[in-house]
Amino acid sequence: MLTENLVAAFAPHEEIARPLLPYACDTDDGSHDIAHILRVFSNAMRIAAKEGGDLKLLAAAVLLHDCVAVEKNSPLRAQASRLAADKARTVLEGLGWPADEIGAVAHAIEAHSFSANIRPETLEAKILQDADRLDAIGMVGAARCFYVGGRMASGLYDPFDPKAERRPLDDKAYSLDHFPVKLFKLADGFQTGEGRRIARERHDRLQQFYDLFLDEI
Incomplete structure (x- = not known):
C-alpha cells in the first residue's frame, strides 16, 4: 500500500517515487520486496554521491528495476x-x-541483472548494477x-560435505553452496570506484x- 511514509523514504525524490511506487514490486518474494528496493535506493544514492550521475534517471531505474517478478528457478529468469x-x-x-x-532508464534496468550479462553503458546503469549487487x-x-x-525448498547445507570438497557444488540443493557458486564472485565485477570499495x-x-557458519556446524 502506498503511504506517505513510504514515499518519504525516497527523499529527496518523492515526486519521482510517488507515481512509480505502485509498479515497483508485485511479488510475495521477501528478497525482492519494497525493503529490497529501499536498500538498493540507499546504495545507489550513496554511490552517486561519490560518482555523480543523473539522480532522476537513477531513482526511476531503482524503483522499476524489479517491476516484473520472475522466480529464481523460472526458465525465464535470464x-x-x-x-x-x-x-x-x-x-x-x-x-x-x-x-x-x-x-x-530502460537500459539501466536491463543491464543491472547478473543473469542478463549485458554491459552497462551509462553511469546510471553502472550505479544501478553496483547498488543491486x-x-x-x-x-x-x-x-x-x-x-x-x-x-526453493533447498537444504541449508550438505551435512556430510558442507564445503563440497568431494562432490560438485549444487546451490539448488544446498543454500550454502550458493556462496562459492555466485556470491563470492560478485565483488570482482563492480563498475564504479565507490561500488568496489563498499x-x-x-x-x-x-x-x-561463511567461515563462522562452517565453524558452528
Whole structure:
C-alpha cells in the first residue's frame, strides 16, 4: 500500500517515487520486496554521491528495476531484467516521460541483472548494477541467500560435505553452496570506484559469515 511514509523514504525524490511506487514490486518474494528496493535506493544514492550521475534517471531505474517478478528457478529468469525494462518503458511512456530518458532508464534496468550479462553503458546503469549487487553480499546477502533457498525448498547445507570438497557444488540443493557458486564472485565485477570499495567491505563480511557458519556446524 502506498503511504506517505513510504514515499518519504525516497527523499529527496518523492515526486519521482510517488507515481512509480505502485509498479515497483508485485511479488510475495521477501528478497525482492519494497525493503529490497529501499536498500538498493540507499546504495545507489550513496554511490552517486561519490560518482555523480543523473539522480532522476537513477531513482526511476531503482524503483522499476524489479517491476516484473520472475522466480529464481523460472526458465525465464535470464529474461527478467528485459521484461522489467519493457514494462518500465510502458509505465514511463504513460507518465509522459521524454523518449531519451525512458531509453536511459530502460537500459539501466536491463543491464543491472547478473543473469542478463549485458554491459552497462551509462553511469546510471553502472550505479544501478553496483547498488543491486551490493544487496547480494554482506550480511543482507547472506540472509537473502537462505531466504531464497527456503523458498526453493533447498537444504541449508550438505551435512556430510558442507564445503563440497568431494562432490560438485549444487546451490539448488544446498543454500550454502550458493556462496562459492555466485556470491563470492560478485565483488570482482563492480563498475564504479565507490561500488568496489563498499563491495570489498561486504565481501569480507560475507566470507566471515561463511567461515563462522562452517565453524558452528
